[in-house]
Amino acid sequence: MPMLGIQDLHAEVAEKNILKGITLEVNPGEVHAIMGPNGSGKSTLAKVIAGDPNVTVSRGILRYEGRDLKDLDPEQRALAGIFLAFQYPTEIPGVNNASFLRMAYNAKRKAAGQGELDPLEFDEVLQERMKIVQAPREFLDRNVNHGFSGGEKKRNEILQMAVLQPKLALLDETDSGLDVDALRVVADGVNRLRSKENAVVLVTHYQRLLNYIVPDRVHILVDGRIVKSGGKELALTVEQKGYDWLSVHGRTA
Amino acid sequence: MMAQNADQLPMDYASLVRSRKPSGAGREFPAWLESRRQNARERLQTVGFPTRADESWKFSKVEPVLAQLFSPADSESMALPDMREASLLASEESVRGFFCGDRFAGADRPAAHLADRNEIMPLSEAILKKPGLLEKYLLSKAGVEDNGLSCANDFLFRDGILIHVGKGMKAALPLYTMLAGGGYGQERPAYHPRVLVVLEEGAEATWVLDQRSADDKAYFSNSAVEIFLEPSAHLDWIQIRRENAQAFNLTEIRSCMGAGSRLTLTDYVRGGAWSHLRFNGVLSGDTAACELRHLSILDGDTVATKYIFMEHAASHCLSRQLDKNILSGRSISEFNSIVHVAKQTAGSDSGQSNRNLLLSPEARAWSRPQLKIEADDVKATHGSATGPLTDTELFYLQSRGLDRSVARSLLTFGFAEEVLEKVSVDKIHQNLTQDAQSQLDKMLRMLV
Ligand SMILES: Nc1ncnc2c1ncn2[C@@H]1O[C@H](COP(=O)(O)OP(=O)(O)OP(=O)(O)O)[C@@H](O)[C@H]1O
Ligand SMILES: [Mg+2]
Numbered sequence: 001m002p003m004l005g006i007q008d009l010h011a012e013v014a015e016k017n018i019l020k021g022i023t024l025e026v027n028p029g030e031v032h033a034i035m036g037p038n039g040s041g042k043s044t045l046a047k048v049i050a051g052d053p054n055v056t057v058s059r060g061i062l063r064y065e066g067r068d069l070k071d072l073d074p075e076q077r078a079l080a081g082i083f084l085a086f087q088y089p090t091e092i093p094g095v096n097n098a099s100f101l102r103m104a105y106n107a108k109r110k111a112a113g114q115g116e117l118d119p120l121e122f123d124e125v126l127q128e129r130m131k132i133v134q135a136p137r138e139f140l141d142r143n144v145n146h147g148f149s150g151g152e153k154k155r156n157e158i159l160q161m162a163v164l165q166p167k168l169a170l171l172d173e174t175d176s177g178l179d180v181d182a183l184r185v186v187a188d189g190v191n192r193l194r195s196k197e198n199a200v201v202l203v204t205h206y207q208r209l210l211n212y213i214v215p216d217r218v219h220i221l222v223d224g225r226i227v228k229s230g231g232k233e234l235a236l237t238v239e240q241k242g243y244d245w246l247s248v249h250g251r252t253a
Numbered sequence: 254m255m256a257q258n259a260d261q262l263p264m265d266y267a268s269l270v271r272s273r274k275p276s277g278a279g280r281e282f283p284a285w286l287e288s289r290r291q292n293a294r295e296r297l298q299t300v301g302f303p304t305r306a307d308e309s310w311k312f313s314k315v316e317p318v319l320a321q322l323f324s325p326a327d328s329e330s331m332a333l334p335d336m337r338e339a340s341l342l343a344s345e346e347s348v349r350g351f352f353c354g355d356r357f358a359g360a361d362r363p364a365a366h367l368a369d370r371n372e373i374m375p376l377s378e379a380i381l382k383k384p385g386l387l388e389k390y391l392l393s394k395a396g397v398e399d400n401g402l403s404c405a406n407d408f409l410f411r412d413g414i415l416i417h418v419g420k421g422m423k424a425a426l427p428l429y430t431m432l433a434g435g436g437y438g439q440e441r442p443a444y445h446p447r448v449l450v451v452l453e454e455g456a457e458a459t460w461v462l463d464q465r466s467a468d469d470k471a472y473f474s475n476s477a478v479e480i481f482l483e484p485s486a487h488l489d490w491i492q493i494r495r496e497n498a499q500a501f502n503l504t505e506i507r508s509c510m511g512a513g514s515r516l517t518l519t520d521y522v523r524g525g526a527w528s529h530l531r532f533n534g535v536l537s538g539d540t541a542a543c544e545l546r547h548l549s550i551l552d553g554d555t556v557a558t559k560y561i562f563m564e565h566a567a568s569h570c571l572s573r574q575l576d577k578n579i580l581s582g583r584s585i586s587e588f589n590s591i592v593h594v595a596k597q598t599a600g601s602d603s604g605q606s607n608r609n610l611l612l613s614p615e616a617r618a619w620s621r622p623q624l625k626i627e628a629d630d631v632k633a634t635h636g637s638a639t640g641p642l643t644d645t646e647l648f649y650l651q652s653r654g655l656d657r658s659v660a661r662s663l664l665t666f667g668f669a670e671e672v673l674e675k676v677s678v679d680k681i682h683q684n685l686t687q688d689a690q691s692q693l694d695k696m697l698r699m700l701v
Binding site: 050051052053054073074075077078079083084086089090092093094095100103104107108111143144160164 | 644645646647648649650651652653654655656657659660663664666667668669670671673674
């Protein structure tokens with residue numbers, strides 16, 4: 001049984017068909033990369049897996065560890081191990097980042113039948129996870145993403161991921177907006193959090209990230225459909241040739 | 254001396270005020286003050302009371318208030334409760350002054366506090382001890398942007414509070430003043446408390462003004478606050494207005510900000526029948542700065558209206574406004590703000606931001622940020638947003654494992670905290686945070 005099983009998935013946003021029949025399997029231990037032109041539906045795919053209420057499944061199968069995701073609220077999916085690093089993380093003024101991390105962490109512990117950690121105990125966990133992703137200490141005193149630069153927001157998403165240690169991490173263009181050093185730090189962090197049990201789905205426009213986090217499979221999404229899948233060399237081809245050659249052949253294929 | 258005979262029909266507030274003589278209170282004021290009060294009374298006859306046809310009173314409850322049987326309180330016969338116990342700051346950690354209705358009700362300060370640093374005193378005492386200071390400042394800007402209600406305070410106030418920090422002095426402890434309204438055994442009293450704040454050149458102070466109700470009876474508090482910041486003075490002002498559901502509160506502020514001075518006001522409103530803030534600020538010296546932050550948490554039929562007039566009268570002045578309201582029930586808020594940048598000024602920088610979180614479909618928030626610019630070199634931003642929490646925000650938190658109701662209360666509380674976190678006195682910040690949290694919890698529970 002795959003960790004994530006998607007078959008012929010159709011989904012709408014604002015009554016517009018965006019995903020038009022996606023089939024994708026992700027197994028524990030695998031890294032999948034999803035590439036494709038702007039507006040092709042990459043974020044929509046990530047969001048539908050995480051349970052965004054703005055995206056409606058109109059047809060198809062969406063399963064995680066054998067469970068039908070359509071039956072689960074976003075928070076239940078999160079507690080079951082799904083994590084989405086957003087392309088555009090939401091700013092939450094007035095909510096302290098460290099307390100927010102602790103709330104999320106404790107929600108997860110509670111769901112697993114473990115006791116909650118107090119701020120002091122949590123700080124130990126936090127220190128260790130912050131090291132993995134080299135998150136600046138000052139992130140903790142700030143409010144969630146509020147006033148963060150584009151790159152800082154991405155790093156904050158990765159910090160959340162490191163704290164929550166998901167089984168299935170969906171990283172939506174986490175590399176966009178990161179400087180070279182930050183990209184390496186984030187990629188190292190992701191690699192250190194990888195294991196035989198975990199899987200990663202990366203949405204990216206750049207093959208550069210894939211030099212650091214080497215994918216098992218690369219999928220090209222065009223107009224709501226996966227038009228081509230292949231090994232890591234597919235990313236290189238796309239970088240050289242763009243998407244045009246695919247959209248023409250892909251749709252008729 | 255009572256103005257009203259027993260056989261006289263009760264009169265509404267507006268008629269009563271019109272019929273009052275400034276000297277009717279039987280208290281001796283110096284000649285200069287008597288003439289300023291007389292002048293205010295004459296101005297009332299010309300400007301009249303505001304009506305809702307006036308742009309800046311449009312969403313207010315001014316007409317119902319004027320038509321109610323509020324009568325200027327009989328302060329002499331009031332029994333004064335001891336409000337010290339209810340104080341938000343203890344006597345060891347602040348310099349305090351208490352005011353009940355129209356009457357000064359005591360002041361204290363830590364024993365070690367220097368006696369010559371008497372930052373808070375009743376106006377009645379200051380008239381004797383600091384006559385020059387009072388003559389220079391008290392009612393000196395009256396007549397600026399007049400309205401009948403501010404005139405009423407000008408000639409009806411009997412006592413008040415002086416806050417004075419001398420040249421180059423830094424108030425070591427927060428200054429705390431309580432204005433406690435209430436019935437105090439009277440039928441629908443109206444109060445006219447007055448506060449004069451003078452920070453001399455380079456002076457610095459943190460001031461907490463705690464407006465509250467001492468009981469649950471109806472009253473009208475028509476208060477006036479005059480603030481003078483001399484060059485380079487800094488005032489960090491926290492205002493709290495938590496009043497009973499029958500309380501009408503008008504707080505009229507005139508603030509004159511000299512060169513290099515800085516005023517920050519963090520204003521918190523919860524409850525009350527109608528709370529109205531009128532802020533008239535003049536940035537009169539170069540590089541003066543003024544920052545206004547407001548948070549209202551409203552339910553039921555509560556109305557909180559704000560009218561702000563910020564005048565950039567000198568160069569390189571800065572003003573910031575952040576006005577946030579959380580509304581449930583049929584409550585109403587209004588943010589009506591004008592930034593005026595005068596001719597021949599350079600480098601003005603202003604920002605007006607109004608955000609309203611609607612927790613009920615019947616709640617209303619009116620937003621009118623306006624700019625009147627007569628100079629060329631100006632930086633100005635303004636924006637407003639009104640609506641319920643969005644699915645997108647909720648989803649973000651849910652995607653981290655928080656259930657929807659937790660996500661909702663976290664976002665709602667964060668909305669409030671963005672203003673509350675600016676409160677610089679820890680103990681007050683804690684108090685307001687708890688107050689907001691419990692009120693918001695209550696409001697959110699009713700939605701489920
Ligand atoms: N709320 C919405 N209303 C209408 N259309 C929407 C809405 N949200 C997304 N879309 C449309 O859905 C399509 C897919 O969007 P999506 O964000 O999934 O693209 P993407 O592949 O992630 O693009 P990018 O590479 O730019 O991030 C786009 O055409 C977008 O305009
Ligand atoms: Mg996208």
